[in-house]
Amino acid sequence: MADQFADSANNVVIEEVNKGLNPGMIVLIVVATFLLLFFVGNYALYVYAQKTLPPRKKKPVSKKKMKREKLKQGVSAPGE
Template sequence: MDIEGDFEDQSPPSFDRMKKVAQNVEAKGFNPGLIVLILVGGLLLLFLVGNYVLYMYAQKTVPPKKKKPISKKKMKRERLKQGISAPGE
């Protein structure tokens, strides 16, 4: 078997021809940077929308926070500021 005899009629591609082919190739598909940008932007948008939905759900379902009881000293001080005398004085 003569291996070299099989390819005698074909010539190896020259480097000049390959350079021309490489220059004429057009980029097909999406730019990888664009894919990453769309992915990150989509995840950020999903995160923000999800937080908003959870916030609206919490506003409807969670009971309001209980206020701390005001101490007697503070009530007395507030009444004195408003000009109302505390009872017993």
């Protein structure tokens, strides 16, 4: 709806009121929605993976490394 009023010189001024969303606001809402969906989806996948996947296996320590660590600590390696 247009508002109509007269200014000080009795000129009729018609002021258009833009109702609706600004295109920049629409882009902002769409981008924010996609970001929110992305983070919620990642969190859901993370929770699902924590529940269903087995814990990661540690790499086996080689006998050579174990012997070196024992010597560093001052304890003789077993079997020697």
